[in-house]
Amino acid sequence: MNFTSFYVDLARQYAQQEPIAQQIGALAGGSVGRGEADRFSDLDLNVYSSNQEQPHYSANVLFQEHVIQLHVHPLPQIEQVIGSPWDFRFLREARIVSDPSGLLQALIADASEYFQSPQGREKMLSQATAAIAEHRAWLQECLDAEEPLTASFAADAAWADAAQAYAYFVHGAMSTGGLLPIIRQLDLYPAYREIRFGVGSIEPDKLLASLQTYRAYLRERSGDADAFALQSVQDELAARKAARYRETGDPDNLAWQLYAEAFWCYLALADGQTFEHHVRELPEAMQTHLVTLGFRTYSEEQMHTLLKQAEQLIVLCEEGRVR
Numbered sequence: 001m002n003f004t005s006f007y008v009d010l011a012r013q014y015a016q017q018e019p020i021a022q023q024i025g026a027l028a029g030g031s032v033g034r035g036e037a038d039r040f041s042d043l044d045l046n047v048y049s050s051n052q053e054q055p056h057y058s059a060n061v062l063f064q065e066h067v068i069q070l071h072v073h074p075l076p077q078i079e080q081v082i083g084s085p086w087d088f089r090f091l092r093e094a095r096i097v098s099d100p101s102g103l104l105q106a107l108i109a110d111a112s113e114y115f116q117s118p119q120g121r122e123k124m125l126s127q128a129t130a131a132i133a134e135h136r137a138w139l140q141e142c143l144d145a146e147e148p149l150t151a152s153f154a155a156d157a158a159w160a161d162a163a164q165a166y167a168y169f170v171h172g173a174m175s176t177g178g179l180l181p182i183i184r185q186l187d188l189y190p191a192y193r194e195i196r197f198g199v200g201s202i203e204p205d206k207l208l209a210s211l212q213t214y215r216a217y218l219r220e221r222s223g224d225a226d227a228f229a230l231q232s233v234q235d236e237l238a239a240r241k242a243a244r245y246r247e248t249g250d251p252d253n254l255a256w257q258l259y260a261e262a263f264w265c266y267l268a269l270a271d272g273q274t275f276e277h278h279v280r281e282l283p284e285a286m287q288t289h290l291v292t293l294g295f296r297t298y299s300e301e302q303m304h305t306l307l308k309q310a311e312q313l314i315v316l317c318e319e320g321r322v323r
Helices: 002-019 030-033 076-084 089-093 105-118 118-144 147-172 179-183 189-197 204-221 233-248 249-269 275-279 285-290 300-320
Strands: 023-028 043-049 059-061 065-073 094-097
Touching: 002 023, 002 030, 002 043, 002 059, 002 065, 002 094, 002 233, 023 030, 023 105, 030 043, 030 089, 065 233, 076 094, 105 118, 105 275, 118 147, 118 204, 118 300, 147 179, 147 249, 147 275, 147 300, 179 249, 189 249, 189 300, 204 233, 204 285, 233 249, 249 275
Parallel strands: 043 065
Antiparallel strands: 023 043, 023 094, 059 065
């Protein structure tokens, strides 16, 4: 079965049967957009409105017994893309599923041309580097506030942003699941793995159970029953990831992604509360689930190693940018 074709057809039907107000068109993203969908994939569907006041929102919708992760946006203008090209890089792997006016096709053509230009690549790398610098500053603020657990996550975030930049600029890749396999080809990976994963790997079922329990705990305490990250259907989608990486024999990749997803769940309920404070208020059993998911306090030496690796990855981006 061609799963990409299946999901593209599903996306077209949804865009036709469930249009939003002033709908311009729709794009499929992720593995469907890249033409890499498999039986574990889901459908990320971006729908655009001509109403520039249209608020961005995300929702899990059930359509023909399939979950669609729907993201609604006002149609971006090319000036916005040129102003923040790193944020809009996903347009390079998007697949048009509905575009009666041709506006999405024109936008993607103009955006792709800019992304590939020397000026566009220079600006994209500058913005990626600026994001890493923000994480470094966040890390230092956390250390100054005696919040080493959050500082550890900031170090991970700086490393991940640099790794994403490397994957994009050197390999032309944007797949989250494909990132670790790319970085494994580098000499710096063993030191990273030792910091991030330690000895051995945690069983996928244990990771899933911890994430499901943590998500349910936050959902019960959330005043927003529709919070996208906290909906129980996300557990079903996480289980699909687990099945994929169980089949490919890559438990580290699953652990890496579920760690980030757990932090995403926290952000859905954070409301200005620091992660350190959030963890201190959790029941002991819930804190244990976060440890299972990979939340741990690094030594300052380990944080320094992650930041140093981020710098090395950006140097490799500088070298690959001319390609």
